[in-house]
Amino acid sequence: MQGSLDLMVLKILSRRPGLHGYAIMTAIQEMSEDVLRVEEGSLYPALHRMEEAGWIRAEWITKETGRRARIYELTAAGKKQLAAEESRWGAVTSAVNRVLRMA
Amino acid sequence: MALWSRILNVFRGERVNRELDEEMQTHLEEAKEHGRDPEEARRAFGSTLRMREESRDIKLAVWLDSLRADVVFGWRQVLKWKTTSAAAILSLALAIGSCTAAFRLIDALLLRPLPVANPERLFFLTYEFKDNTGKTDTGDSFEYPGFRMLREAAKEDAELMAISYSSPIDLTYGGDQDMEKAYRQYVSGWTMGALGLKPALGRLLAASDDVKPGAHPVAVLSYDYWQRRFGGDPTVVGRTMRIGNYVYQVVGVIERGFTGTETGTMTDIFVPTMMNAKAIENPNWGWFRTWVQLKPGAGIEQTKQKLAAAMSAYKQERVKTWGGNTPKKRIDDYLKSPLLLERAEAGVSEMQKTYRQSLTILGVLVGMVLLIACANVANLLTAQASSRAREMALRVSIGAGRRRLVQLVLVESALIALIATVLGGLFAWWSAPFVVSLINPPDNPARLALPADWRVLGFAAALALGVTLLFGLAPALRASAVKPAAALKGGEDPHSRRRLMNALVAAQVAFCFLVHFVAGLFVSTFDRLSNQPTGFVAEGVLVLETSAKTTQDPVYWQQVADHLKTVPGVESAALASWGLMSGNGWSSDVWAGGKAPGDGPGSYFLSVSPGWLRTMKIPLLGGRDFRADDTYPKVAIVNEEFARLYFDGQNPVGKWFEVDRDKEKARVEIVGFVKDARYRTMREAIRATAYVPFRSADDKGGGLRPTDWAAFIVRTTGAEPLALAPVLRKEIREARPDFRVSDVQRQSELVRSHTVRERMLAMLSLFFAAVALLLAGVGLYGVLDYSVIQRQREIGIRMALGAQAEDIVKRVTAEVFSMLIVGSAAGLAMGIASERYVETLLYQVKATNTAMLLMPALTILAASMLASLPPVIRAVRIDPAGMLRAE
Numbered sequence: 001m002q003g004s005l006d007l008m009v010l011k012i013l014s015r016r017p018g019l020h021g022y023a024i025m026t027a028i029q030e031m032s033e034d035v036l037r038v039e040e041g042s043l044y045p046a047l048h049r050m051e052e053a054g055w056i057r058a059e060w061i062t063k064e065t066g067r068r069a070r071i072y073e074l075t076a077a078g079k080k081q082l083a084a085e086e087s088r089w090g091a092v093t094s095a096v097n098r099v100l101r102m103a
Numbered sequence: 104m105a106l107w108s109r110i111l112n113v114f115r116g117e118r119v120n121r122e123l124d125e126e127m128q129t130h131l132e133e134a135k136e137h138g139r140d141p142e143e144a145r146r147a148f149g150s151t152l153r154m155r156e157e158s159r160d161i162k163l164a165v166w167l168d169s170l171r172a173d174v175v176f177g178w179r180q181v182l183k184w185k186t187t188s189a190a191a192i193l194s195l196a197l198a199i200g201s202c203t204a205a206f207r208l209i210d211a212l213l214l215r216p217l218p219v220a221n222p223e224r225l226f227f228l229t230y231e232f233k234d235n236t237g238k239t240d241t242g243d244s245f246e247y248p249g250f251r252m253l254r255e256a257a258k259e260d261a262e263l264m265a266i267s268y269s270s271p272i273d274l275t276y277g278g279d280q281d282m283e284k285a286y287r288q289y290v291s292g293w294t295m296g297a298l299g300l301k302p303a304l305g306r307l308l309a310a311s312d313d314v315k316p317g318a319h320p321v322a323v324l325s326y327d328y329w330q331r332r333f334g335g336d337p338t339v340v341g342r343t344m345r346i347g348n349y350v351y352q353v354v355g356v357i358e359r360g361f362t363g364t365e366t367g368t369m370t371d372i373f374v375p376t377m378m379n380a381k382a383i384e385n386p387n388w389g390w391f392r393t394w395v396q397l398k399p400g401a402g403i404e405q406t407k408q409k410l411a412a413a414m415s416a417y418k419q420e421r422v423k424t425w426g427g428n429t430p431k432k433r434i435d436d437y438l439k440s441p442l443l444l445e446r447a448e449a450g451v452s453e454m455q456k457t458y459r460q461s462l463t464i465l466g467v468l469v470g471m472v473l474l475i476a477c478a479n480v481a482n483l484l485t486a487q488a489s490s491r492a493r494e495m496a497l498r499v500s501i502g503a504g505r506r507r508l509v510q511l512v513l514v515e516s517a518l519i520a521l522i523a524t525v526l527g528g529l530f531a532w533w534s535a536p537f538v539v540s541l542i543n544p545p546d547n548p549a550r551l552a553l554p555a556d557w558r559v560l561g562f563a564a565a566l567a568l569g570v571t572l573l574f575g576l577a578p579a580l581r582a583s584a585v586k587p588a589a590a591l592k593g594g595e596d597p598h599s600r601r602r603l604m605n606a607l608v609a610a611q612v613a614f615c616f617l618v619h620f621v622a623g624l625f626v627s628t629f630d631r632l633s634n635q636p637t638g639f640v641a642e643g644v645l646v647l648e649t650s651a652k653t654t655q656d657p658v659y660w661q662q663v664a665d666h667l668k669t670v671p672g673v674e675s676a677a678l679a680s681w682g683l684m685s686g687n688g689w690s691s692d693v694w695a696g697g698k699a700p701g702d703g704p705g706s707y708f709l710s711v712s713p714g715w716l717r718t719m720k721i722p723l724l725g726g727r728d729f730r731a732d733d734t735y736p737k738v739a740i741v742n743e744e745f746a747r748l749y750f751d752g753q754n755p756v757g758k759w760f761e762v763d764r765d766k767e768k769a770r771v772e773i774v775g776f777v778k779d780a781r782y783r784t785m786r787e788a789i790r791a792t793a794y795v796p797f798r799s800a801d802d803k804g805g806g807l808r809p810t811d812w813a814a815f816i817v818r819t820t821g822a823e824p825l826a827l828a829p830v831l832r833k834e835i836r837e838a839r840p841d842f843r844v845s846d847v848q849r850q851s852e853l854v855r856s857h858t859v860r861e862r863m864l865a866m867l868s869l870f871f872a873a874v875a876l877l878l879a880g881v882g883l884y885g886v887l888d889y890s891v892i893q894r895q896r897e898i899g900i901r902m903a904l905g906a907q908a909e910d911i912v913k914r915v916t917a918e919v920f921s922m923l924i925v926g927s928a929a930g931l932a933m934g935i936a937s938e939r940y941v942e943t944l945l946y947q948v949k950a951t952n953t954a955m956l957l958m959p960a961l962t963i964l965a966a967s968m969l970a971s972l973p974p975v976i977r978a979v980r981i982d983p984a985g986m987l988r989a990e
Binding site for chain 1: 108109122123125127129130132134137147148149150153154157158161162
């Protein structure tokens with residue numbers, strides 16, 4: 001659904017800062033109990049877009065395996081954005097629910 | 104911040120790519136560790152390339168990135184097509200450089216506002232008058248009594264300022280032996296306040312410095328002079344200098360930037376108008392310009408009305424004081440001449456008046472050279488683009504947008520224009536001062552400030568941009584309109600491209616013709632003018648302008664002249680009021696041979712001593728030279744024109760004429776008859792001239808009239824007359840200690856100074872003509888070469904079928920040469936139409952002269968032949984067998 005990917009990524013990063021792309025992907029998969037699967041092809045462009053927008057910031061860390069990984073965390077702007085997206089999401093879903101009930 | 108990082112990322116694109124790849128790699132490794140099938144994980148990413156592009160586009164500024172890519176690609180193209188690029192860059196650099204140099208000159212002399220407060224409110228007064236030959240001219244010199252009336256009349260609407268001509272004067276900070284020259288202007292005391300000038304040191308002149316004639320010996324220096332003469336010494340305030348009979352005290356230095364009101368001359372010293380004490384109450388001595396500063400809210404027209412009314416009343420008063428012998432027509436002309444208010448935002452100077460038209464015409468010529476260069480580069484690029492048609496088609500096929508292609512080609516053009524502008528800027532930086540040095544006589548240190556600031560830079564930048572669009576837009580639009588299918592198949596319609604190129608060639612030829620035509624007019628004007636006979640022998644003659652502390656009897660002057668004859672290296676020496684062709688003149692009414700003055704221009708007069716004719720080598724046709732005891736107005740020697748005008752060309756020796764002397768007529772006997780000689784300028788027709796004895800009888804009483812200035816005219820025997828100047832200076836000072844030489848000039852230099860403008864016009868227009876010819880030749884070559892390459896298959900087939908070499912030559916050149924004819928015809932028409940704009944600068948040259956029209960045509964034809972030779976040879980040498988096998 002439109003905007004839901006951004007919202008989920010922001011929410012996950014607000015709870016667990018310092019995740020890399022794969023961890024975010026698996027987190028969404030696990031939390032949704034395998035219902036939602038994020039495509040790698042959309043996750044990374046989304047991450048990079050939000051980074052450019054200044055909602056999240058990234059840094060490179062070296063993991064114990066010696067490999068470098070790019071981890072993300074929320075910025076102050078990202079927190080505001082998350083709040084806005086959450087309330088918008090709430091409004092949209094309740095609206096959709098109302099429609100489903102009435103129909 | 105985000106934008107900034109995106110702009111930065113453009114220039115570290117490789118790093119961005121690497122990081123994207125690494126992040127993806129980490130992801131895949133992670134997946135593998137969690138037990139996913141590596142192949143499946145990779146497939147999940149979809150097209151990695153597309154994802155990378157997508158992320159990349161987010162991370163950097165796309166427009167900038169594509170621009171960067173185009174610049175890099177364009178630069179490679181410039182390097183790849185070395186010859187084309189070099190030809191394009193050089194021709195543009197030459198044209199842009201010339202344009203920028205011309206702009207620098209025009210801006211500095213004619214456009215740049217004075218560095219004063221509200222320059223747009225400044226005006227100056229002029230009036231029309233009839234000169235000696237009856238032509239209408241404008242004058243701007245005013246007398247102080249009239250200025251007072253004008254200032255009073257307009258005081259509610261405007262402040263009037265008297266500002267004298269900036270002239271070089273002798274002054275000394277020490278003894279009389281250390282005279283030096285500086286440019287001085289008399290200014291009304293309130294001028295500096297009105298112009299909003301600030302002192303850099305001390306104080307400026309104020310209204311209280313300009314009250315009583317001769318009572319305010321204070322001087323203010325210009326910043327430039329202060330730096331040059333005193334090295335910025337702050338103790339200069341309080342120093343004294345002597346100019347003439349006054350000892351001035353320096354009271355201050357004006358802030359940097361202001362160098363007087365005469366564009367082209369930097370004034371060094373400003374003193375109050377009242378210090379020109381003798382002139383203040385004199386109603387016949389015009390010696391300054393009247394500047395008008397409108398008060399805020401005052402209307403131009405209404406101010407002008409008030410000034411004109413006051414001027415008219417003043418003139419009515421003034422003519423009453425004129426003698427009864429003044430011709431009525433002259434009084435009428437004087438009363439009728441209208442007063443004009445002209446803009447003085449950019450300063451006012453004689454140099455502006457002399458060079459305004461010349462510079463404008465040169466500016467137009469230079470503009471044409473630029474157009475030729477643009478046409479050239481457009482042609483070169485169009486030809487180049489045809490060989491890139493396939494590349495363009497390929498770009499379109501893989502999805503390049505039309506805008507993107509236009510951008511690609513325009514960026515290439517801009518690169519070329521940019522390099523050309525930088526080179527051209529260097530050229531302008533060197534050439535503008537060079538042109539100024541051309542028009543500045545070597546012994547005249549008047550200087551034109553030539554700043555290279557944002558105005559010039561802005562002009563160059565605008566020029567580069569305009570030029571890019573001018574020559575780049577057509578090829579760019581053409582490239583973007585490419586039809587991939589047609590191009591990939593082997594060629595679009597080749598004729599459409601050639602039509603554009605041919606039209607450009609025609610335009611080039613037309614402009615080239617015009618430039619050549621105008622250059623031809625200027626060159627032959629200079630030729631005619633500098634070969635005008637002067638009637639005297641200038642080589643070897645020195646003119647030593649000399650002044651005395653107090654007025655001296657002519658006898659003493661003659662003694663010094665006689666002394667100079669004994670100096671080794673001197674062939675002969677004499678006295679005159681001034682040198683011939685020095686710009687000075689004395690013109691007066693003459694009653695002779697039954698003719699009264701009135702319509703006629705009157706006669707020139709010049710006071711000379713015995714031996715002057717011999718020194719100048721003006722041949723005596725009859726009668727005798729002056730004797731030592733001859734005085735004016737008893738006798739005179741006249742020239743041929745005088746005899747023609749008043750005595751029907753008869754030998755006038757023994758006859759007489761009358762002059763107006765102290766409001767009474769005096770009779771002058773003609774004792775000598777000489778050949779014509781030029782008096783003031785090269786351009787005017789030789790006029791009736793009367794040479795009269797240097798010894799002039801005093802109007803009152805029987806003595807001789809003393810004088811405090813004259814010129815020694817010395818003919819030397821050496822090759823370089825100036826080598827003798829220091830000796831002569833010393834001899835004069837020793838012969839009479841209170842005489843001092845204020846200026847030494849070669850007579851040949853005085854003559855040459857009258858053709859300086861024509862020489863500059865001839866030189867520069869010839870230079871532009873050469874550049875135009877070169878550019879047009881290169882352009883023609885380019886077009887022909889292109890058309891031969893494009894038609895080599897056709898030519899090969901024709902040859903295989905038995906066409907002869909001349910058929911091929913005709914076929915290849917016919918189109919271009921018809922363009923040549925069309926262009927020449929257009930150029931011819933433009934040339935004839937343009938004549939009236941340059942007419943006043945010409946001398947004895949008519950635009951309709953066959954030679955004037957034939958010369959450019961022949962030159963261009965010859966150059967075209969030369970330019971078309973290589974492509975034609977290439978066409979004839981095409982090997983039909985090889986050509987047919989090639990495709």
